[in-house]
Amino acid sequence: xxxxxxxxxxxxxxxxxxxxxxxxxxxxxxxxxxxxxxxxxxxxxxxxxxxxxxxxxxxxxxxxxxxxxxxxxxxxxxxxxxxxxxxxxxxxxxxxxxxxxxxxxxxxxxxxxxxxxxxxxxxxxxxxxxxxxxxxxxxxxxxxxxxxxxxxxxxxxxxxxxxxxxxxxxxxxxxxxxxxxxxxxxxxxxxxxxxxxxxxxxxxxxxxxxxxxxxxxxxxxxxxxxxxxxxxxxxxxxxxxxxxxxxxxxxxxxxxxxxxxxxxxxxxxxxxxxxxxxxxxxxxxxxxxxxxxxxx
Amino acid sequence: xxxxxxxxxxxxxxxxxxxxxxxxxxxxxxxxxxxxxxxxxxxxxxxxxxxxxxxxxxxxxxxxxxxxxxxxxxxxxxxxxxxxxxxxxxxxxxxxxxxxxxxxxxxxxxxxxxxxxxxxxxxxxxxxxxxxxxxxxxxxxxxxxxxxxxxxxxxxxxxxxxxxxxxxxxxxxxxxxxxxxxxxxxxxxxxxxxxxxxxxxxxxxxxxxxxxxxxxxxxxxxxxxxxxxxxxxxxxxxxxxxxxxxxxxxxxxxxxxxxxxxxxxxxxxxxxxxxxxxxxxxxxxxxxxxxxxxxxxxxxxxxxxxxxxxxxx
Amino acid sequence: xxxxxxxxxxxxxxxxxxxxxxxxxxxxxxxxxxxxxxxxxxxxxxxxxxxxxxxxxxxxxxxxxxxxxxxxxxxxxxxxxxxxxxxxxxxxxxxxxxxxxxxxxxxxxxxxxxxxxxxxxxxxxxxxxxxxxxxxxxxxxxxxxxxxxxxxxxxxxxxxxxxxxxxxxxxxxxxxxxxxxxxxxxxxxxxxxxxxxxxxxxxxxxxxxxxxxxxxxxxxxxxxxxxxxxxxxxxxxxxxxxxxxxxxxxxxxxxxxxxxxxxxxxxxxxxxxxxxxxxxxxxxxxxxxxxxxxxxxxxxxxxxxxxxxxxxxxxxxxxxxxxxxxxxxxxxxxxxxxxxxxxxxxxxxxxxxxxxxxxxxx
Numbered sequence: 001x002x003x004x005x006x007x008x009x010x011x012x013x014x015x016x017x018x019x020x021x022x023x024x025x026x027x028x029x030x031x032x033x034x035x036x037x038x039x040x041x042x043x044x045x046x047x048x049x050x051x052x053x054x055x056x057x058x059x060x061x062x063x064x065x066x067x068x069x070x071x072x073x074x075x076x077x078x079x080x081x082x083x084x085x086x087x088x089x090x091x092x093x094x095x096x097x098x099x100x101x102x103x104x105x106x107x108x109x110x111x112x113x114x115x116x117x118x119x120x121x122x123x124x125x126x127x128x129x130x131x132x133x134x135x136x137x138x139x140x141x142x143x144x145x146x147x148x149x150x151x152x153x154x155x156x157x158x159x160x161x162x163x164x165x166x167x168x169x170x171x172x173x174x175x176x177x178x179x180x181x182x183x184x185x186x187x188x189x190x191x192x193x194x195x196x197x198x199x200x201x202x203x204x205x206x207x208x209x210x211x212x213x214x215x216x217x218x219x220x221x222x223x224x225x226x227x228x229x230x231x232x233x234x235x236x237x238x239x240x241x242x243x244x245x246x247x248x249x250x251x252x253x254x255x256x257x258x259x260x261x262x263x264x265x266x267x268x269x270x271x272x273x274x275x276x277x278x279x280x281x282x283x284x285x286x287x288x289x290x291x292x293x294x295x296x
Numbered sequence: 297x298x299x300x301x302x303x304x305x306x307x308x309x310x311x312x313x314x315x316x317x318x319x320x321x322x323x324x325x326x327x328x329x330x331x332x333x334x335x336x337x338x339x340x341x342x343x344x345x346x347x348x349x350x351x352x353x354x355x356x357x358x359x360x361x362x363x364x365x366x367x368x369x370x371x372x373x374x375x376x377x378x379x380x381x382x383x384x385x386x387x388x389x390x391x392x393x394x395x396x397x398x399x400x401x402x403x404x405x406x407x408x409x410x411x412x413x414x415x416x417x418x419x420x421x422x423x424x425x426x427x428x429x430x431x432x433x434x435x436x437x438x439x440x441x442x443x444x445x446x447x448x449x450x451x452x453x454x455x456x457x458x459x460x461x462x463x464x465x466x467x468x469x470x471x472x473x474x475x476x477x478x479x480x481x482x483x484x485x486x487x488x489x490x491x492x493x494x495x496x497x498x499x500x501x502x503x504x505x506x507x508x509x510x511x512x513x514x515x516x517x518x519x520x521x522x523x524x525x526x527x528x529x530x531x532x533x534x535x536x537x538x539x540x541x542x543x544x545x546x547x548x549x550x551x552x553x554x555x556x557x558x559x560x561x562x563x564x565x566x567x568x569x570x571x572x573x574x575x576x577x578x579x580x581x582x583x584x585x586x587x588x589x590x591x592x593x594x595x596x597x598x599x600x601x602x603x604x605x606x607x608x609x
Numbered sequence: 610x611x612x613x614x615x616x617x618x619x620x621x622x623x624x625x626x627x628x629x630x631x632x633x634x635x636x637x638x639x640x641x642x643x644x645x646x647x648x649x650x651x652x653x654x655x656x657x658x659x660x661x662x663x664x665x666x667x668x669x670x671x672x673x674x675x676x677x678x679x680x681x682x683x684x685x686x687x688x689x690x691x692x693x694x695x696x697x698x699x700x701x702x703x704x705x706x707x708x709x710x711x712x713x714x715x716x717x718x719x720x721x722x723x724x725x726x727x728x729x730x731x732x733x734x735x736x737x738x739x740x741x742x743x744x745x746x747x748x749x750x751x752x753x754x755x756x757x758x759x760x761x762x763x764x765x766x767x768x769x770x771x772x773x774x775x776x777x778x779x780x781x782x783x784x785x786x787x788x789x790x791x792x793x794x795x796x797x798x799x800x801x802x803x804x805x806x807x808x809x810x811x812x813x814x815x816x817x818x819x820x821x822x823x824x825x826x827x828x829x830x831x832x833x834x835x836x837x838x839x840x841x842x843x844x845x846x847x848x849x850x851x852x853x854x855x856x857x858x859x860x861x862x863x864x865x866x867x868x869x870x871x872x873x874x875x876x877x878x879x880x881x882x883x884x885x886x887x888x889x890x891x892x893x894x895x896x897x898x899x900x901x902x903x904x905x906x907x908x909x910x911x912x913x914x915x916x917x918x919x920x921x922x923x924x925x926x927x928x929x930x931x932x933x934x935x936x937x938x939x940x941x942x943x944x945x946x947x948x949x950x951x952x953x954x955x956x957x958x959x960x961x962x963x964x965x966x967x968x969x970x971x
Contacts, residue, residue, distance in 0.1 A: 014511035015430035019438070022423040022486065025479050026438045030445035033456035040455075049455070093343060096336055109592070110344045112599070113351075116591035118540030120557045121584040124564050125350040128357065128573060129370070139369040169347065177599055189695035189768075192662050193756070197709030198683025207708070211699035226447050233542040237561050254451040259547065264455065271451040282447045317617055323664040324679040 034275065041268035049264055058269035068270065071248045074160045078249070079228045081164050082171070086224060087217070089168065090175025095205060097176070098183045108180075112173035119170065123237025126166035127153065153239060156246035163238055163247060170234075171227065175220055182216030183209070218285065225281050229274055250274050358382060358578035365573050381574035385582055389575055391551075391562040398579050400552075401559030405539055405586075407470055408555055412477035413534045417527065420482055424489025425515050429501050439486070446483035454547055461548065468550045476544050481537065485530055492526040493519060529601040532594050536587040556583050611674055613638040613796040614659065614764060619668035621658060621820075628654055629820045632668070636798065638763075641790050644800045645807040646817035647843075652800045653768055655817070659798065660766050661685050673763055683709070685764075688757025692769040694749045696741040702752050703737045706759050720759075727758040730792070731785075747778040754789070767799040771806065783809060804844050808832070816840050834961065838968040841891050841961055847925060849961070850897070850935045851889040856962060856971060858885040864962070866890065868931040871908040875958030878971055887965035894925065894938040898954035906954020912937075917945050928953065 044054045062068050093111060097104055114122065129135045132151040140148045152162025186209060194204040210217075232251035239247040250270060258267035327333075353370050358381050360374040368375075387397040394400070426432075427439055457476060458467060466472035496519070504514045545555040554562070560583045564576045591598050612635040621629040629651050636642050644652040657663040659670055661682040669678045677685045696705050703724060710720045728734045731751045741749055750770055757765050767786075771779045787810055790797055801807055807814050808828045815825045824836040835841035841849045854866025862873045862883055898906045912928030912935060919941065926937045926945055930953070937953065939945065962971045 012430050012432045015426045015432055018422045018511065019426045019432075019435065021419045022426075022442060022482065023438050025482050026441040026445065028460070029453060029457065029479055030441055030448060033453040033460075034448060036456045037452050049459075093340075096340055099336055101336060101340070105595075107340050107344060108599075109595070110347050113588065113591055114347060116536055116587040116598070117584045118542065118557050118587070120540075120542050120561050121580050124560070124576065124580045125354055127564075128577060129350060129353060131573075134365065134370055134573065136370075139371060142369060169350065173347075187693050187695060189691040189693045190697070192657075192660075192682075193689070193691060193695035193697075195662060196660060196682045196687065196689045197712065197756075197760075198681065199709060199712050203712065208697045208699070229449050233557075236542070237565070240565060251449065251451055255454075255543075255547075258451075258455055267451075267455070271449065271454075274449040275452045278447055278449055282444070286444075317669055319669070319676040320679040321618075321669045322667045322678070 037268050038272050038275070041265065041272045043265055043268075045264040045268065047262045047264070054265075058265045059273075062266060062269045062273070065266075067245045067248055068250075068253055070245055071250045071253045074247060075228070075231065075249050077160050078164055078167070078231065079225070081161075082167055082228055083221060083224050085164075085168055086172045086175045087220065089172045090220070091179045091210075093172070093176040094179035094183055097180055108177070111176055114170045115173045117170065119233035120237040122166050122170045123163075123234045123239075126162070126169070127238045130162050130165075154243055156243050159239055159243065159247040163234060166238055167231070167234060171224070175224065178216065178220045178223075179213075182213045185216075186212060215289075218288070222281065222285050226278065229278055354577045354581050358385075358574055358581055360574050362572060362574060378574075381572070381578040382582070384572075385563075385575045385579035389563045389579060390569070391554075391559055391566065394552075398556060398559055398563070398582055401554055401556035402582070404470075404549075404553055404559075405556040408473055408477070408545070409535060409538045411470075412474045412481070412538050413531060415474060416478040416481040416485060416534055417530050419478060420485030420530070421489045421523075421527070422515065423482070423486040424491075425493050425519055426511075427486070427490045428493035428496075429498075429514070429519075430511065439490070442483045442486060450480070450543060454543075458547070467548065468553075470549070470553055473544060473548045473553075476548050477538050477541070480544070481534055485534070488530055488533075489523075489526065492523060496522060525597070528594075529597055532590055532598050533601040536590055536598075539586050611638070612636055612671075613640065613673060614798070615671040616655075616659065617669040617671070619655075619658060619670065620666045621654060621663065622666045627666075627820065629658070632822060634815065634822065634825070636796060639794045639796055641797045641799065641810055641812045643807040643811035643814045644798065644817060645802070645804065645814050645843075647802055650817040651820040652802075652817045654820075656766055656768055656798060656800045660687055660689055683713075686762045687764045687766055688760040688762045689766040689768065690750070690753045690757050690770045692772050694741070694746075694753045694773075696749055696752055696756075698741050701738055701740055702733070702744070702755075705741070705752060706756055709756070710759060723759045723761065724755075727755045730758065730789070731755050745778075746774050747782055750774065750782060751785070754786075763796060765795050765797045767797065767801075769800055769802070771801070771803070779803075779806075786810065804846070808844070816843060834970065835891075836970055838889060838891070838963040841963065845893055847894050847936045847938075849891045849893050851891050851963075852933055852935075854888060854890055856883055856886055856888045858883050864888070864890050864957070866931075866933075868933050869908055869910045869955075871955075871957065873957045873962070874907065875956070876960060876962065877958075878962075879969075880971075883971050886971075888971060889963045889965060891961040891963060892935075892955055892959065894936040896956065896959040897935065897937045898956070899937060899939050899943075899951060903952045903954035906956055908955040908957065910953050910955070912951045912953050914945055914947050914949050914951050917947060926951070 040049050040051075041058055042053050042055060043050060044052045044057065097107060101107070130137075130151070130153050132138065132154060137148060137150050140150075152158045152165075190208060190212075191204065194208060199208075230251060231249050232255065235241055235247055235249055235252055241248045241252055250273070254267050254271045254274065257263045257270065261267075356373055357365065357370060359377045359379070360368075361376065361378050361380070364375060385397060386399050386402075388395060389397045427435055457479075461467035461472040461475070464472075466475070500518065501514060504518050509517070539555075540557060541555065542557045542561065545558045549555070549558075560579050563579055594601075614634075614636040616632055616634040619629060619632045620627065632655065644655060646652045654663065658665050659672075661670075661677065661680060665678065669676055671677065672685050672687065682689075697708060700708060706724045706727060707720050710723065724737070728737060731754060733748065733751050733755060736744060736748060736752065741752065744752065750773075753770070770786075771782055774782065783806055786799075790810075799806070799810060811828050813825060814828055814831050816823045816831065818839060824831055824840050826834075826836075831840060832844055835844065835849075838851075852864075852866050852868055854864055854868075854870075856873070857863045857865055860882065862876075862878070864871055864873055903909065910930050912930040914926055914928050915934070916927040918925040918927075922941045924939045924941055924943050924945065926939055926943075928935050928937055928951055935953070937951075945951070963969065964971055
C-alpha cells in the first residue's frame with residue numbers, strides 16, 4: 001500500500017521509446033509537414049520558401065490559371081469515370097468469378113496482374129498501344145476500316161479518356177478483388193434462403209446482396225478516390241501532360257511549380273487545394289465508419 | 297424397427313427395390329454449353345484477353361527488329377526473333393546523361409528497395425506490436441494521425457521533407473530516399489501489423505508478462521515466430537510498392553541514383569534521337585519483371601496483401 | 610398412409626468422397642423427424658439435398674407424392690429455416706416475409722393476409738415494421754420461421770435453427786416450435802446436434818454417423834434400446850455406463866466380468882440364443898438402484914464413492930467397483946460423502962448389451 005506510485009511518463013517506457021519513430025512521423029511529417037505547407041501557401045515564396053505573407057493571393061492566382069482549371073477538369077472527368085466504371089466492372093467481374101466457375105484462380109490472376117505493375121510501365125505500354133501510327137488505330141485501318149479514328153494521345157479533347165483506359169486496366173483488378181472478398185463474406189445461407197424463396201439470381205444481387213455490401217462499396221470508393229487524387233506517374237509516362245497541357249492533373253501541376261517552375265507558393269497553394277479535396281471525401285467517410293464508437 | 301436386425305432388413309429391402317426407381321433420379325442433367333455458361337465464360341475470356349493484350353504486345357514488340365515494327369502490325373508475332381532490343385535496353389540505352397542502359401537503374405532500385413523494405417517493416421512491426429499489446433496513453437491518437445496520413449496527398453508533404461532531409465544532410469542520397477519510403481510505408485504497414493497482433497490471443501501475451509518477459513523479449517521470442525505469414529505479406533506489399541515508386545525517386549535522388557522507373561521513363565520519353573519502340577518495350581518489360589515475378593510466385597499472399605493494405609481499418 | 614417425403618437410394622459424393630451412402634427414408638404426413646448427429650455426420654447435407662440446395666449424385670427425392678429430384682428448391686413445396694436466420698438485412702420483417710411471395714406473383718391482398726396470419730401465429734405483429742438488426746436473436750429466428758410459414762407449404766425444414774441462441778432462449782423457442790407443430794400439423798424435418806432438442810421435439814429420430822443412418826426410431830425406443838454402442842453413448846446425459854465383460858451363451862445366458870457375474874434374466878436379446886462373445890454391459894445412471902431397494906435388485910454389488918455432484922434435483926455420484934467406474938443418478942436429497950461404500954443394484958431387463966467388436970446391440 002505504501003509503495004510510491006510509479007511516475008506516469010515512465011509506465012510502459014520501452015513501448016514509448018519503441019514508438020518514437022511512429023510518433024515522430026505522425027507529428028513531424030504528417031502534422032508538421034502539412035501545417036508547414038498550408039502556412040507557406042499564404043506566402044509569396046518563389047525559388048525559396050520565405051515568410052512574406054500575402055493572404056490569399058496565391059489562391060486567387062491559382063484559380064485564375066487556365067492550366068490549373070484544366071487540371072481540375074481532367075481530374076473530375078477521370079475521377080468520376082474511374083469510380084463508376086471500375087466499380088461496375090469490378091463488381092460484374094467479381095460476380096462472374098463467384099459463380100463457382102472452373103479456372104477461377106487463373107482468371108483472377110489474369111485480372112489482377114496489371115495491379116502489380118507500376119503506373120510508369122502501364123503508361124508506357126498504353127502509349128505504345130494507342131500510338132496512332134503503329135498501335136490499335138493503325139491495325140484497324142489496315143483491316144480496311146479507314147475512317148476509324150481513335151487517337152486520344154494526340155487529341156486534346158479526349159486525351160484524358162486514353163489515360164482512363166490505362167488506369168482502368170491497371171486498377172480494376174483491385175476493385176474486383178475487394179468485391180470478391182465482399183461477396184465471399186456474405187453468409188451462404190442468404191443465398192440458400194433466396195433460392196428457397198424462388199428469387200432469381202439477378203434479383204438477389206440487386207435487392208439483397210448489393211445492399212448488404214454497402215460498407216465494402218464505400219471502402220472501395222474511398223480507396224479509388226484517394227488513388228485518383230494522387231494520379232501523377234501515369235500521366236507523366238503516358239502523355240507527359242500533353243498534348244500541350246491537355247492532360248494535366250493537379251499532382252503534376254504541383255510538382256512542376258515546386259520543382260521546375262520555381263514558384264513554390266503556387267505549388268503550396270495547389271497542394272493545399274488537393275488536401276482540401278481529400279478531406280472532403282475522407283472526413284465524412286471516417287465519420288460514417290468510425291463515428292461515435294471508439295476504434296478498437 | 298426396434299433393433300439393428302430389422303433395420304438392416306429394411307435397408308436390404310430397399311436395395312431390392314432399387315431397380316424400381318422411375319422418373320428423374322441422380323443429378324439434374326446440365327448442358328455443358330448452357331446459355332448461362334456461354335455468357336459467363338464468354339465474358340470472362342473476352343475480359344481476360346483485354347487484360348492480357350498489353351503484356352502480349354510488350355513481349356512481341358520487344359522481340360522484333362525496327363524494320364519489322366515499321367511494316368507490320370503490333371499484334372503480329374515476330375517473324376524473326378531478336379534479343380538485341382533486350383541487350384540494348386539493359387546495357388546501352390541512353391537516358392540523356394549516360395548510355396549504360398537500365399542496368400544502372402536496376403541496381404539503384406535494388407539498393408533502394410532492400411534497405412527500405414527491411415527498415416520499414418522493422419519499424420512498422422514494432423509499432424504495430426506496441427499498439428496492439430502495450431497500449432499507452434496517446435497511442436491511439438498517434439495511430440489515428442498516422443492513418444489519416446495515409447490519405448494526405450504526397451504533394452502536401454513533398455517540400456517540407458526536402459527541407460528536413462537537407463537539414464539532415466541526406467537530401468539527394470539513397471539514405472534519404474530509404475527514410476522517405478519508410479515514412480510513407482508506415483501507415484499501412486503499422487495497420488497491417490497492429491491488426492495481426494491484435495488477432496493473436498491476448499492470453500499468450502499476458503502469460504509471457506506473468507513469466508516476467510519484457511517488451512523486446514516478448515516481441516522477439518513470442519510474436520515474431522508466430523507472425524511469419526504477415527511478414528511475408530508486408531514484404532510483398534513493400535517490395536512491389538517501392539520498386540514501382542516514381543515520385544519519391546524523382547524528387548529525393550539525383551540523376552545518377554535514379555531508380556529503374558525514373559530511368560525507364562527518361563529512356564522512353566526522351567525527345568532526342570530516333571524512337572526505338574522495341575528497345576522501349578524491352579525496357580518496360582525489364583522494369584515490370586520484378587513485381588510480376590513476385591506477383592506470380594506469391595499468388596494468394598499478394599491478394600491478401602493488397603486486401604489488407606487496401607481495406608484501411 | 611402415403612409418406613409426405615420419401616428418399617430413395619440417395620447418394621451424394623463430392624468428387625471421390627461419398628458423403629451420403631445410399632439412404633432410404635420415409636417420412637409420414639405431419640410427422641416431426643429429427644436428424645441427429647455430431648458435426649460432419651451428413652445431417653445438414655441430407656437436409657440440403659431434400660431442399661434441393663444440393664444436387665444429389667444418385668437416387669430420388671419425393672415430396673408430397675411428387676418426384677422432385679430435378680426441381681428447384683422453390684418448386685418443391687418446402688419452407689426452410691436456417692441456423693444464421695438468413696434474413697435479408699436491408700428489408701423490414703414484413704419485407705422479408707413478402708419478398709418471396711411478391712416474386713411468385715401472388716396477389717397483394719393474399720400476401721397481406723398470409724403475413725397477418727403468420728404474424729398472429731408467431732405473435733410478432735409488433736415487429737413487422739422493424740428491420741432484422743433491431744431484433745433479438747430469438748425474434749429473428751421467429752421471423753425466419755414466419756418466412757417459411759407464409760409460403761403455405763406442407764413441409765418445413767429446419768437446419769439447426771436454435772444453435773445460435775443462448776440456453777434460455779433455446780429452451781423457450783423449442784417449446785414454441787413444438788407448439789407450432791401441434792397447431793399446424795405440417796411435416797417437419799429438423800436437423801440438430803443437441804440430443805435434448807431431438808428427444809423433446811421428435812416423433813422419430815434418425816441418428817446419423819458418417820453419412821449413414823444408424824437408427825431410426827421413436828425417442829423412447831432410441832433411449833431404451835439403442836441399436837449400437839455409439840447411439841447409446843450419444844443419447845443421455847451423463848452417458849451410459851459400460852461394464853467390460855463377456856456374455857456366456859446358451860439357454861440361460863450370463864454376463865461375466867470382474868465386477869460381477871450374473872444371469873441375464875429378463876433381458877431381451879435381439880437374437881433368440883446369443884453366441885458367447887466379449888461384450889459391453891450398458892446401464893444408464895438412473896437405472897442403477899441405490900438405497901434400501903438395492904438389496905432386492907436381481908444383481909447386487911458394492912461401490913466406493915469417489916465423487917459427488919449435487920445438481921439440486923438429482924445428485925450424480927461416481928463410484929468405482931472392482932476398478933470400473935460407474936455414474937449413478939440418485940435422489941437430490943441423498944446424503945453421500947466420498948469414500949463411503951454404496952450398495953448398488955442392477956436390473957438386466959433395463960440394460961443394453963453390445964458386442965465388443967461390432968458394437969451392435971445383442
